[in-house]
Amino acid sequence: SIDSQRLWDSLMAMAEIGPTENGGSCRLALTEEDAAGRRLLIEWCEAIGCTVRVDRVGNLFIRRAGECDDLDPVATGSHLDTQPKGGRFDGVLGVLAGLEVFRTLHDQGIVTERPLELVVWTNEEGCRFAPAMVASGTYAGEFSVESTLARKDRDGVTLGEALDATGFAGPVPVGEPRLASFFELHIEQGPVLEEEGESLGVVTGVQGMRWFDVTFTGQSAHAGPTPMRYRHDALAAAARLIDRLQAHALADESGDTKVTCGCLDIEAASRNVIPGEVRLTVDLRHVVEAELDALEAVFEYELAVAGEAFGVAVHSERIWKSPVVHFNTGCIESLETAVRAQGVPYRRMMSGAGHDSVYVSRVAPTAMIFIPCRDGISHNEAEYATPEHCALGCQVLLEAMLEKAGM
Amino acid sequence: SIDSQRLWDSLMAMAEIGPTENGGSCRLALTEEDAAGRRLLIEWCEAIGCTVRVDRVGNLFIRRAGECDDLDPVATGSHLDTQPKGGRFDGVLGVLAGLEVFRTLHDQGIVTERPLELVVWTNEEGCRFAPAMVASGTYAGEFSVESTLARKDRDGVTLGEALDATGFAGPVPVGEPRLASFFELHIEQGPVLEEEGESLGVVTGVQGMRWFDVTFTGQSAHAGPTPMRYRHDALAAAARLIDRLQAHALADESGDTKVTCGCLDIEAASRNVIPGEVRLTVDLRHVVEAELDALEAVFEYELAVAGEAFGVAVHSERIWKSPVVHFNTGCIESLETAVRAQGVPYRRMMSGAGHDSVYVSRVAPTAMIFIPCRDGISHNEAEYATPEHCALGCQVLLEAMLEKAGM
Numbered sequence A, B: 001s002i003d004s005q006r007l008w009d010s011l012m013a014m015a016e017i018g019p020t021e022n023g024g025s026c027r028l029a030l031t032e033e034d035a036a037g038r039r040l041l042i043e044w045c046e047a048i049g050c051t052v053r054v055d056r057v058g059n060l061f062i063r064r065a066g067e068c069d070d071l072d073p074v075a076t077g078s079h080l081d082t083q084p085k086g087g088r089f090d091g092v093l094g095v096l097a098g099l100e101v102f103r104t105l106h107d108q109g110i111v112t113e114r115p116l117e118l119v120v121w122t123n124e125e126g127c128r129f130a131p132a133m134v135a136s137g138t139y140a141g142e143f144s145v146e147s148t149l150a151r152k153d154r155d156g157v158t159l160g161e162a163l164d165a166t167g168f169a170g171p172v173p174v175g176e177p178r179l180a181s182f183f184e185l186h187i188e189q190g191p192v193l194e195e196e197g198e199s200l201g202v203v204t205g206v207q208g209m210r211w212f213d214v215t216f217t218g219q220s221a222h223a224g225p226t227p228m229r230y231r232h233d234a235l236a237a238a239a240r241l242i243d244r245l246q247a248h249a250l251a252d253e254s255g256d257t258k259v260t261c262g263c264l265d266i267e268a269a270s271r272n273v274i275p276g277e278v279r280l281t282v283d284l285r286h287v288v289e290a291e292l293d294a295l296e297a298v299f300e301y302e303l304a305v306a307g308e309a310f311g312v313a314v315h316s317e318r319i320w321k322s323p324v325v326h327f328n329t330g331c332i333e334s335l336e337t338a339v340r341a342q343g344v345p346y347r348r349m350m351s352g353a354g355h356d357s358v359y360v361s362r363v364a365p366t367a368m369i370f371i372p373c374r375d376g377i378s379h380n381e382a383e384y385a386t387p388e389h390c391a392l393g394c395q396v397l398l399e400a401m402l403e404k405a406g407m
């Protein structure tokens, strides 16, 4: 069984790279911090005899040889990039749990039949380069390599340039290697497991997600002499939309409707200037695709109404659509068997967050395992998971991988 | 009478300094652009024999000698700093109309009994250093010199450092020279004169203004797995406040209640992160002080309710309070006499915008004159006033100044 303390130590060591003021991590995708995190992982893996390959969008494939190396590998992995004020577990746990599986097998001299692969997917978070999971999406054929390399961050730097700058533009064609199966361990990033007193979640799928860039174009004017009725206040229209979307989502008793506005920027903002242009991001989610369609229609309706109410032109662009995903039954069962063996309370559940598994599941049998995180908090420096839960998730991962890889 | 073309040419020449993409001006207070504008004015004034003095907060006092130079001067002026995407007239017109008055008298060899003074007040706009009109306020004793020099811009640069960097930290004690009377010509910055078909406004006072810095502290969390009901969304609370304040102000049929939220910043914003902290600016205005008190109470109430509704802590700080101002009857009458002589439709009115005259009126008899601006638009690159209206306002200024200064 895996070494709980070693796993924890590796998590804490990784958190030393790009540490934030309040105990979190900041390793935005393909920054120098992200690159340093990757180099540390590579060092650890090479020390136990693994080989590393990098594809053209920077995904890392770290292989532990098996007896039959011409078979497709059983894989695990996640991401090492973080939010601007991110936590120490989101993504990182899935990667370092894979490392711990490799280390455990190494210590015990176990060689599996199929080779094993630890994958680090580039730019999962989507906050430096939108959308999220762009590199696993490219691996799975959702995005072309060219379009992915051309994605720009806020400063106009492309993902391709960032790969070159950090030395992670690899030679492996995107889509290689094929994976026999893929397991991803992750923190839940929500409060359900903790609230229900459950130690593990067998993830059967992922809710659908759509991202929008919205622009409100009114007219900037002086705050003092401009009568309220003459105004075309872009921020007032944006606030109306936000407020209506909140009310709509809160009114859904099932709790399945989720709406988030994460970024709002006012063009040439000044306290005594009526905002003339506002850009807003909207994130819509639901576990049922048809309900997500309906939610999108409500959003478009409320956007038009808000613009109308304040004499403000509105424009929205859907920049990303990730349909509802249902994972592979065989992989779910392997995980559930391993989970039951732990003798702890668990549940089957849908994931609220997108994960690289969303895209990987299109090209390989895939499932995920969740552990609780404190207060359900993630994308936050305060994110925390106990050493015991991390170990439990890692042990399940080891057992499911061994089952699939054969000994 | 004044030279309409020369006035227009000087406005257009000043607009060449810090030009913006769409035909406006950007000369934020005490930047290199603002300094260049000041140097151009000084050059023009020295060419007609005026002398320039600068006080410790960078206010420029440009004197045209009179017969009795021991008498306090009759003064005019305004400001040369602009909004980030400001127009070519706001403030600038009042300064260059003063220059045009001087040039007209110079051409005709007229020497007034009292000296005349053209004043350029530092940082009127308040967008680089809050609050607005800080240097005329210091001149009038509202703010201490030390506190004014210590005011910081967003980058942490103090007003004192910006004065040093631009060479406009002068030796004259703040509060000198005393002024016998002060007239300020300005564009209305609102739509009333244009809508009513009037060419001039005799400004009898200025509405009261209060500025607030508001902070909403919720909890950042992941947009996907966090159920709506568990959220502490700081942006949702801010949006609720903005929406309620808009509704409240729009419900006032008199149109005297004005509310503007000009800046909104989300801490560590990311599209898939529920905003944990939001900072918002609020600008409240009314022509009646007691109504402004009531408006502030509504704001504080709605803020508390919005925080409560979304489980978000709120904090507000009133960073500026400028009471309702009523100008000097004698100065109003001088202006009204000069206005009547033009034979154009005019009205007496309150100003919606704050002006340096607000503070100057505390220490010298003061009044203002307004001309219409196109579509009431100001604090906007599209700000425009016709050459005819500029000339008309300048002519009124000349006549009122001559009346007060004596020949």
Ligand SMILES: NC(=O)NCCC(=O)O
Pocket (backbone or CB within 6 Å): A090, A124, A125, A126, A132, A133, A189, A352, A353, A354, A355, B222, B223, B224, B272
């Ligand atoms: N797990 C995670 O943070 N994924 C980012 C994509 C999303 O917003 O769900």
Ligand SMILES: NC(=O)NCCC(=O)O
Pocket (backbone or CB within 6 Å): A222, A223, A224, A272, B090, B124, B125, B126, B132, B133, B189, B352, B353, B354, B355
């Ligand atoms: N006139 C002008 O733009 N003044 C700035 C102060 C205010 O916001 O009213």
